[in-house]
Amino acid sequence: MDLYNLREQFAESGMMMCFNGPFSHSIIEEIGTALRNHLAAENIGKAAVLDVFAVYIELAQNVRNYLSLRELGQGEASSSIITIARWGDGYAVSSGNTILKEDSALICRRIAEINALTPEELKRQYKEQMRREVQPDALGAGLGLLEIAKRSSSAMVCSVRDINDKHTFFSLAAFI
Amino acid sequence: MEQLEIQQTASTPLVSFDDSGKTLRIVGESYPENSFAFYTPVLAWLGRYLQQHAQLTVDITVTYMNSSSIKCMLDLLDALEEAFKKGSNVAIIWRHDLENPRSFELAEEFCEEVTFPFDIVALSA
Numbered sequence: 001m002d003l004y005n006l007r008e009q010f011a012e013s014g015m016m017m018c019f020n021g022p023f024s025h026s027i028i029e030e031i032g033t034a035l036r037n038h039l040a041a042e043n044i045g046k047a048a049v050l051d052v053f054a055v056y057i058e059l060a061q062n063v064r065n066y067l068s069l070r071e072l073g074q075g076e077a078s079s080s081i082i083t084i085a086r087w088g089d090g091y092a093v094s095s096g097n098t099i100l101k102e103d104s105a106l107i108c109r110r111i112a113e114i115n116a117l118t119p120e121e122l123k124r125q126y127k128e129q130m131r132r133e134v135q136p137d138a139l140g141a142g143l144g145l146l147e148i149a150k151r152s153s154s155a156m157v158c159s160v161r162d163i164n165d166k167h168t169f170f171s172l173a174a175f176i
Numbered sequence: 177m178e179q180l181e182i183q184q185t186a187s188t189p190l191v192s193f194d195d196s197g198k199t200l201r202i203v204g205e206s207y208p209e210n211s212f213a214f215y216t217p218v219l220a221w222l223g224r225y226l227q228q229h230a231q232l233t234v235d236i237t238v239t240y241m242n243s244s245s246i247k248c249m250l251d252l253l254d255a256l257e258e259a260f261k262k263g264s265n266v267a268i269i270w271r272h273d274l275e276n277p278r279s280f281e282l283a284e285e286f287c288e289e290v291t292f293p294f295d296i297v298a299l300s301a
Contacts, residue, residue, distance in 0.1 A: 025209035029186050032207075046275045050240055054278075057207050057242050064209075127285075130250055134212070143243035 014086035022078040028060045035084060051151040051176045052091045056084060058144040059095040059172065070100055077167060087175055090153060094173040104160050104168045111172070114145055115155040122149055148174045177228060180221045189238060191218055193225075199233045206249075207242035215248035222252060226259040226266075237271040237299070239279050246282070253290050260292035267293040274298045 010018065016038065019031055032053060039049040063080050067073045080097035099107065117125060126146045134142075148156065157173045177195065184190035189204030200222070208214040225232065234256065241249065256266045270286070272279035280296065287294040 025187070033186065046273070047277050050276065050278050054240065054242070061207070061242065061244075130247060134247065143247060147243040147246075 014092075016084050016086060016091075018081070018083045020079065020081045022073075023060065023064065023080060023082070025064070028057070028064070031060075031082070032057060048090075048176070052084065052093060055093045055148050055151050055174045055176055056082070058148050059093055059174065062144045063095050063097045066099065067097060070103070072098055072100075091176050092173055093176065094171060096169060096171040098163065098167050099160075099170045101162065101166055101168045104170065107170065108158055108160065110145065111156050111158050114149045117149070122146065126150065152176060177225060178221070180218070182218070188214055193221075197233070198229070198231045199235050202234065202236045202238060204238065205240045206238060206245035207240065208245065211242065211244035211248050215245070215251070219248070219251055219255065222255050226255060226264060230259075230264040231266070232256070232259075232264070233267050233269060235269045235271070238282075239273060239276055241282065249286065250289065253286060256292060257290045260290075267295070269295045269297060271297050271299050274300070 009015075017031065017035060019027065035056060036049055036053050039052060060082055063082070064073075067078055067080070072078060077098040080095065082096075083092075083094045085092045085094075114122070114125075126143065129143050129146055132142065145156075152174050154175045156175075159171045161169045161171075163169050179195075180191060180193040180200070182188070182191040184204045187205065187207045187209070189202050189206050192201045192203075193199070194201065206214075234252070253268075256268070260266045268286075268290075270279075270283040272283060280298075283294075283296045287296065
């Protein structure tokens with residue numbers, strides 16, 4: 001494999017950091033720390049650094065929680081991608097992971113719904129979701145996507161591509 | 177009353193009870209692998225404490241919380257609110273970095289959820 005070509009592609013697309021593989025909590029933590037150090041050196045405000053970091057954490061933990069909930073945490077399906085790239089004057093944080101085909105429509109619909117919310121509606125939904133009882137077997141509070149939307153400067157973009165008759169590759173990008 | 181002392185890590189805050197000052201300190205950042213697993217013993221301790229004692233200050237210096245930690249923090253606020261309504265003397269002091277508006281905004285959102293004293297204090301650099 002020619003890593004030089006890969007590196008050139010990364011450079012062209014403004015890629016700052018990329019991880020591909022199965023990620024554990026400690027990897028999420030380490031990349032997060034590296035990301036913050038990197039951004040701190042870019043001379044941007046503390047709030048902007050924290051927004052990029054927060055979106056990264058929510059995306060990464062969402063992926064991990066989903067794979068664990070759907071028992072996809074082992075083997076090839078567990079391999080996921082997270083990227084942080086420059087995007088105009090801001091940043092794009094993206095995640096890509098395997099999902100079950102049957103979940104695809106629901107996830108994409110939920111993202112479209114959140115994208116359509118006005119800032120006031122978003123704040124209200126966030127508060128409602130905060131107050132909603134968490135199911136005993138839930139891995140998160142269902143707040144992750146709303147948290148990403150709160151910190152984003154434009155709509156999230158998702159895409160899906162079928163891997164086989166059971167699995168779909170799901171990509172989600174957020175812009176800060 | 178049993179002690180509560182959880183050491184700080186990169187993704188979990190220090191949680192420490194000081195009996196002499198009747199103060200529960202929460203310091204650091206909060207994005208655990210499993211927020212519910214992390215906060216369950218804290219909430220259990222708080223529940224027992226509030227049944228036996230009528231005074232508590234929760235002193236919080238947290239720069240960042242992920243969404244599931246925010247949910248857990250709300251459960252903590254609810255427990256304090258319930259104790260306050262039964263006449264307990266509870267309060268929160270939330271300290272935030274002046275250069276970190278996100279921590280301040282989070283404090284404001286939490287503050288809207290409760291009626292007991294909730295002070296938001298800027299830390300000088």
